[in-house]
Amino acid sequence: ELKVEQNPLFLSMQEGKNYTIYCNYSTTSDRLYWYRQDPGKSLESLFVLLSNGAVKQEGRLMASLDTKARLSTLHITAAVHDLSATYFCAVNTLRDDKIIFGKGTRLHILP
């Protein structure tokens, strides 16, 4: 069964700092997604990573994928308060293309 683990689950950081969220998954997959969820809101798609070594960047967020290590990272550069949210990674199962989510990383950026 595919398991998706994120860490840390909670992160409080100062504005201006850099940090990385990690997403490990347990079996082979061919797609990894990152989503953002603001409190009381739905999920917003950030990135889709399709191949080993894929890197995507949008503003202060950069996501990368290492399929051999079954690891994706979401790197935050010079954090700003607006990035406070919960970030989810999700992975599809190859056998039946089910999409399984990690528990999410709750990011709180202090001014």
Next chain:
Amino acid sequence: KAGVTQTPRYLIKTRGQQVTLSCSPISGHRSVSWYQQTPGQGLQFLFEYFSETQRNKGNFPGRFSGRQFSNSRSEMNVSTLELGDSALYLCASRFHTDTQYFGPGTRLTVL
């Protein structure tokens, strides 16, 4: 293009009742997935429908069921409601294997 819509947005029911939630996907999207989100369990996959057929199913009891209509709209039904069914129910649509786009969710409270 209009996004994914879900109705109703909020619902209060009592134990033992049943409930039906509705989801209209983005035009052209034939896949609709349902998720349950709770603080304790996170985002859990319920089922996915594609072209009126259930393609995937998560590990939920038979009280949770769904269906999809020829216009790709989907409904989810929960019978014999339990307190633990209180959650945010999210629907997501996608075009083939692309990114999922989530609706605003239905907040179900069971008293």
